[in-house]
Amino acid sequence: MKTVLVIEDDIGIQKQLKWSFPDYELVFAQDRASALTQLRRYEPDVVTLDLGLPPDPANASEGLACLSEILAIQPQCKVIVITGSTDNDHAIKSVSLGAYDYYQKPIDVEVLNIILARAFKLSQLEAENRALKASSISNNDIIGNSDAILRACRTVEKIAPTEITTLLLGDSGTGKEVFARSIHRQSPRVNKPFVAINCASIPENLLESELFGYEKGAFTGANKTTLGKIECANGGTLLLDEIGDMPLSLQAKMLRFLQERVIERVGGRQEIEVDVRVICATHRNLAEMVAAQSFREDLYYRISEITLAIPPLRQRGHDIIVIAKALLSKFNNEFGTQVQGFSDCAMQAMLQHAWPGNIRELQNKLKSAVILADSKLITAEDLGLKAVDALKTTTLRKVREQAETQAIRHAYTVANGNLSKTSDLLGITRPTLYALIDKYRLHDLRNTETEN
Template sequence: MPGLLIVEDNEDVRRQLGWGLSKEPFDVFLAATVDEALAVQREHRPEVVTLDLGLPPEPEGVTEGFRCLDALLEQDPLAQIIVVTGHHDVQNALRAVQAGAYDFSRKPVNLAELKVIIRRAFFLRGLRGVQREAPTGDGQCCGIVARCRAMRAVFTTIEKVAASDAPVLITGESGTGKELVARAIHNLSRRNKMSLVVVNCGAIPDNLLEAEFFGYEKGAFTGATQRVQGKVEYADKGTLFLDEIGELPINLQVKTLRFLQEMVIQRVGGRSDIPVNARIVAATSRDIAEGIRTGSFREDLYYRIGVVTIALPALRQREDDVLLLAEHFLARFASEQGARYVGFAPAAEAAMRRYPWPGNVRELENKVRRAVIFSTGKRIMPVDLGLDATASADPPPRRYDGTLKEARNALEREMVLAALGKHAGNIVQASLSIGVSRPTFYDLLKKHGIET
C-alpha cells in the first residue's frame, strides 16, 4: 500500500492529521523531527510527505523545514512533498515550491482541502512510477512512452505487424512520432540485425531524389565520377523507411511502385537489374486520399504501401500522456544538463493540460528542453515552458475588417508566418504543417512578400 509521511512537531496537530487521514487508502507514518522523518523515509519510502516548515530546534523559523525538504528530496527525488505553513507565510511556501516541494497548504489545516492535494500528489507520483518503472509493453514500446488507450492499440499493432514483412503506412500529424513507430517495427522484426535506412522524401530536391533512391553509375551525369549505391540498395535485408512519402514526385512514384512489385532496381545510368530484399515502412502527414483524388499520388502505390495502416493520434487526443511524456523528457534533459529537477509545479501541469499542442510530441519535447535551460528553481513553472498560466485552450476567434478577399489574404499570410516561425524557417515542415505542397508554399511567400 502507498505511504504518506506527516512531519509535524506539534503533537496534537500531528495526531489529529494522522487520525483524519487514517481511513484513506494509504499507510500513514508520523515524524516530529528531521532525523525521524529521514529514518521513516529510508525504511518505508512513502510516496507523499506533508512537511511543517517550523521544526525543532527552531520551531519558529523555517531553517530546519528547508533542511528537511532538501534531505527528503536527496533521498527520494520522486517524493511529492506538500509544505504546511502559516496562513500569512505565503512567501516561504512559494520558496519551498521553487526548492522542489509539490504544493503547499496553509494553517490551520483544512482537512478536506489537504486530502484533495494529497490525492493529486499520489496521482502524479503514480504517473512518474509508470514512466520510470513500467516494463516494456506497459507504458513503453521500444522507446515510445504512452499509456492512453489509443497508443496502447498502436503498441499492439506494432507487435503484430513487426513479425511479418507486410508494408506498413504510418499516418499522423507532424510531430506525432511516426519515425519512432517505424524504428519500433524494425527493432521488433527479424531484420533488426540489419540496417534501418531512412529517406525523407520531402527534404531531398526533386532532381536528386532518383539518384538518392536508386544510386547511379559512373558517368551517368556530370559529376558522377564513380558508382554510388542508393538508399534502397543499402536497405537490402533490412528496412527502408520512406518518410513523408506523400511528397514523392509522380515520376518517382512509378519507379518506386516497380521496385515494390518486382523487388529489383536499376541505378541511374545503369541497365542491370539489382535484386533488393527490403521491408518497406512509409509515413505521411498528408491526406493520401486527397492526393489520390487530385492526381498527385498514385492509387496503386497507395495500395502497395498501405497493406497495414497505423494512424497515430495527435497529442491533444492522448488523455493523460502529456504529463507522462513531460516527465520523461524532463528526466532525460535534466540528466543531460547535470541538473536535479524534481518535477513540474501544479501551475505548469495545468498549463500543459490546457495547451492544445499543435506541434504534438515534438513541440512538448522542445518546450521541456527549453524549460530545463531557462528554469531558475527546482520545479518547472509555466513561464519556463513558454506557456501562459492563465490561457484558455481555445483562443478567441480573430476578427477581420474589410472584404472577404482581404480577410482570406490576412489569414493566409498569418498562417504562413506562423508555420515558418514554428518550424524555424524549414520550408518542407512549414508547408506540411498547413497542408500545402512546397511549390504552393513558395507561391504564398511570393504572394505575400515574405522573405525567408
C-alpha cells in the same frame, strides 16, 4: 478475503467446502444459469466446477458448456474442474477448453487447498503482469499508457513479425519514425540495417539518385558508383518518410520496386534484386491526393497494405505528463541540471495546450525550460505556456453515478425491459437494482418494465 465461486449441486459437498476453507469467501451455484449470474456478480479469480451439473448430472456435457461460457465471460478466471468420474477423458477435455486444473472426487481438503492457493498465486502474477504492461510500454522510445497509444503498440506487435508493407499516418511530430524503428526492432530483421529517407527534404532532381543510387558517369559529378538508400537497407527495413511529397515522376519507378523488389541505378541498365521491408509515413491525406491525381492510386494501395494511425499528442490525455517527465529526466542528464519536476500550474497548462507541433513541440519547450528554469520546479511561464486556472476535477461520486446510470440503462435495453434479467446482466441482486433505480431517479425503468 479472496472469493471462490463453487459450482456444485450437492448440498453436502457445499457444506463440507464451506467449513473446510475459512480463509476464502465461498459463493455457491447449483447449475449453469446460477453460475453465470454469480460469476457476473462477484467476478471471482478462481472457480471450482463440478462437471456433473443438472439437468445432465450423469454426463459432463452441461459442465463443459458451463466452462466454455465462464471463460468467454472472464478469460483470466482460473477454473478448477472437479469430477466424480474415473474417466480422465472429461478432465482432459476440460483442460483443452481452458480449465486451469482438475481434481477427482472424493475431495481431500488439504490437496484442494494447495490447488486453490496455486491458482490464486498464478492469477495474482498474471494480474501484476497485465498491470505492468498497461502502465509502461515495452517499445523503448514509445512512452505512454493512453488507450490510443496502447492500441497502436498492440498493432505494432502484431505486424512486426510479418513482411506486410505498412503506412504510418500522423501529424508532423507525432513520432512516426519512432514507430517505424519499433516495428524494425520487433521484426526478424532487427540485426540488419534500418534506413530512413525523408522524401520532402531532398530536391526532386536528387531524390531518385538518393533512393536508387547511380553509376559512375551517370551525370556531371558522378565520379564513382554510389549505392542508394534502398540498396543500403538490403536485408533490413527502409522508411520512406513523407512519401506524400514524392514527385509523380518518381512514383512509377517506386511502384515497380515495391512490386518486383528490383531496382536500376541512375545511369545503369542492370536490374538489382533487393530484399528489404518497406515502411512508409506521411502527414498528408493520401486518399484526397489520389482523388486530386497528385498521388498514384496504384502506389497508394501498394504501400497501405496495413495502415496505422498515430494519435496526435492532444488526443493522448495524461500521456503528455508521462512523456514530459521522461524528457525532463533525459534533459537533466544531458545538460547536467537538477530540475525536479513540474508545478501544478505547469502540468495544467500542458494538459490544456493544443500542441500543434506534437511531441517535437513538447521537446523544444522542455529543453529550453530545463535550461532557463529558476527553481526546482518548471512553471508554465518557463514552458512559454499560458497559465490556466485549476482544472475542475469531477468528483468520484459523480463519475460513479454517470457510469452506473449508463450501465443500468444499457443492460435494461439488452434485457428488453425485464428488471430480473437486467440485474443478472449487471451481476447484482434485484433489490440492489431497485435501490440504484431509486438513488439515480431512473423511475422510467420501473414504469415500463416487462416480464417477458
